[in-house]
Amino acid sequence: MLLKAALLNVELLLSLLAVGFVVGTIVAVLQVYGGRVLGVLAFVFEWVFRSIPPLVLLFLVYFGPERFGLSISRFLSATIALGLCSSGYQSQIFRGAIQSISSGQMMAARALGMSRTRAIASVILPQALRLSIPGWSNEFSGVMKDTTLAYVVGYNELLRSARAIMDRHYDAAMLSFLTVAIIFLVLTYTGNRALGWLEERTRIPGLQVAGWSEEGHS
Amino acid sequence: MNMPLLKVEDIHKRYGNEEVLRGVSFEVNRGETKVFIGPSGTGKSTLLRCVNQLTPPDKGQVFLEGTEVTHHKSDINRLRASIGFVFQDFNLFAHLTAMQNVSIGPTKVTRMHKEQAQARALAELERVGLGDKANAYPAQLSGGQQQRVSIARALAMDPKLILFDEPTSALDPELIGEVLEVMIELAREGMTMLCVTHEMGFARSVANEIIFMEHGVIVEQGPPQQMFTNPKHQRTGEFLRKISELYGETER
Numbered sequence: 186m187l188l189k190a191a192l193l194n195v196e197l198l199l200s201l202l203a204v205g206f207v208v209g210t211i212v213a214v215l216q217v218y219g220g221r222v223l224g225v226l227a228f229v230f231e232w233v234f235r236s237i238p239p240l241v242l243l244f245l246v247y248f249g250p251e252r253f254g255l256s257i258s259r260f261l262s263a264t265i266a267l268g269l270c271s272s273g274y275q276s277q278i279f280r281g282a283i284q285s286i287s288s289g290q291m292m293a294a295r296a297l298g299m300s301r302t303r304a305i306a307s308v309i310l311p312q313a314l315r316l317s318i319p320g321w322s323n324e325f326s327g328v329m330k331d332t333t334l335a336y337v338v339g340y341n342e343l344l345r346s347a348r349a350i351m352d353r354h355y356d357a358a359m360l361s362f363l364t365v366a367i368i369f370l371v372l373t374y375t376g377n378r379a380l381g382w383l384e385e386r387t388r389i390p391g392l393q394v395a396g397w398s399e400e401g402h403s
Numbered sequence: 404m405n406m407p408l409l410k411v412e413d414i415h416k417r418y419g420n421e422e423v424l425r426g427v428s429f430e431v432n433r434g435e436t437k438v439f440i441g442p443s444g445t446g447k448s449t450l451l452r453c454v455n456q457l458t459p460p461d462k463g464q465v466f467l468e469g470t471e472v473t474h475h476k477s478d479i480n481r482l483r484a485s486i487g488f489v490f491q492d493f494n495l496f497a498h499l500t501a502m503q504n505v506s507i508g509p510t511k512v513t514r515m516h517k518e519q520a521q522a523r524a525l526a527e528l529e530r531v532g533l534g535d536k537a538n539a540y541p542a543q544l545s546g547g548q549q550q551r552v553s554i555a556r557a558l559a560m561d562p563k564l565i566l567f568d569e570p571t572s573a574l575d576p577e578l579i580g581e582v583l584e585v586m587i588e589l590a591r592e593g594m595t596m597l598c599v600t601h602e603m604g605f606a607r608s609v610a611n612e613i614i615f616m617e618h619g620v621i622v623e624q625g626p627p628q629q630m631f632t633n634p635k636h637q638r639t640g641e642f643l644r645k646i647s648e649l650y651g652e653t654e655r
């Protein structure tokens with residue numbers, strides 16, 4: 186039962202990471218290249234979603250539409266609320282990475298005749314996203330844990346299932362919460378390993394990594 | 404009709420309080436090589452960037468084959484695609500192989516088919532003597548090799564002219580020769596080139612004209628022979644003597 190619930194956490198995790206990734210990338214690009222108006226809007230966006238506690242946002246998104254007679258599924262409300270929260274953090278990671286890329290890269294792309302959008306898509310982002318993997322890995326762990334917040338809107342994720350077990354068999358409570366903890370340990374470990382592998386796979390040959398040199402001497 | 408390939412008219416550019424370019428005009432005919440020299444901070448790089456609008460000038464016009472590049476309605480991306488630019492610090496795309504660096508322009512800008520673009524890229528890499536480095540990443544290449552890849556990247560776009568901004572200044576002395584060799588070959592094949600460089604051996608062997616700039620204006624311009632032996636301005640002679648001492652004058 187808990188393992189089945191864990192799948193729901195993973196499902197939520199993947200969809201909110203996707204929302205956070207897409208929105209976060211767009212926000213970061215606008216912050217750096219969006220010019221005055223769009224740039225300011227992007228900063229406001231980041232500020233809003235990094236300031237509002239995820240739980241508050243979750244309540245707003247889940248119960249807000251109800252006021253107008255609309256209903257929103259638990260899964261969708263959690264994806265939107267937690268996804269936007271994450272997009273705030275992810276945009277910060279991506280913005281740092283974009284800004285660390287030498288301005289000569291953009292200049293060379295423009296000199297070839299690429300439009301700004303084309304240059305961002307073909308030259309800037311492929312490099313910036315590679316650089317973002319370590320920071321993103323961190324955000325991944327945080328968001329992993331945040332999936333349990335969907336508990337409060339009645340999404341049948343891990344914590345809620347553990348709670349249900351406790352209600353029925355009080356003796357098993359500790360055991361089930363411990364199991365939940367262990368499942369999170371395993372999920373986070375697996376995710377971080379996968380990201381580590383991705384980082385290795387997409388490493389640009391010849392570029393030095395801090396603290397390590399290919400020749401093996403310092 | 405005898406229209407110059409490139410016509411630059413009365414370019415002005417100001418950064419804050421500093422007027423970096425104060426009215427620069429010159430013309431380049433097809434197949435010519437012009438060499439710009441002048442003290443650092445004089446506005447040579449700014450001038451080259453004004454030609455392809457990487458830096459838009461405050462005033463003045465640039466015409467490429469009669470088309471006004473500086474016009475606010477010009478299709479600047481298309482015009483840039485026909486003006487090669489070689490940077491002092493190469494600026495190769497770090498995440499792409501040499502081959503991909505050269506083929507990205509044809510595929511993403513001029514929409515050439517992938518196989519065709521790759522064949523073209525390989526041909527250009529061979530032209531600069533790097534056919535065997537097609538799969539190397541920039542960080543795996545020496546400075547001289549990187550600069551040659553960046554020349555190949557410019558060539559793959561079939562440029563009408565190429566702008567070189569101190570292409571050998573970031574290189575270790577022993578790597579300068581291989582880049583100059585490629586540039587000399589290009590000039591002899593009839594490529595139109597504007598080069599900011601203090602390599603006077605290069606200027607002597609291929610430049611049609613040397614243009615001496617100082618404080619944002621052209622002080623003097625003329626064929627190398629005249630500039631070296633009989634400059635009109637005292638400053639020109641002084642500067643040429645100084646860089647000849649600094650960089651040596653041997654033909655490479």
Ligand SMILES: Nc1ncnc2c1ncn2[C@@H]1O[C@H](COP(=O)(O)OP(=O)(O)O)[C@@H](O)[C@H]1O
Nearest residue numbers: 418421423441442443444445446447448449450
């Ligand atoms: N993007 C910029 N912003 C502010 N000042 C600049 C910028 N680019 C160049 N300058 C200034 O313009 C002057 C000319 O620079 P530059 O064109 O690079 O000269 P050169 O290539 O002849 O050495 C310098 O004083 C430089 O500090």
Ligand SMILES: [Mg+2]
Nearest residue numbers: 447448449569
């Ligand atoms: Mg310069």
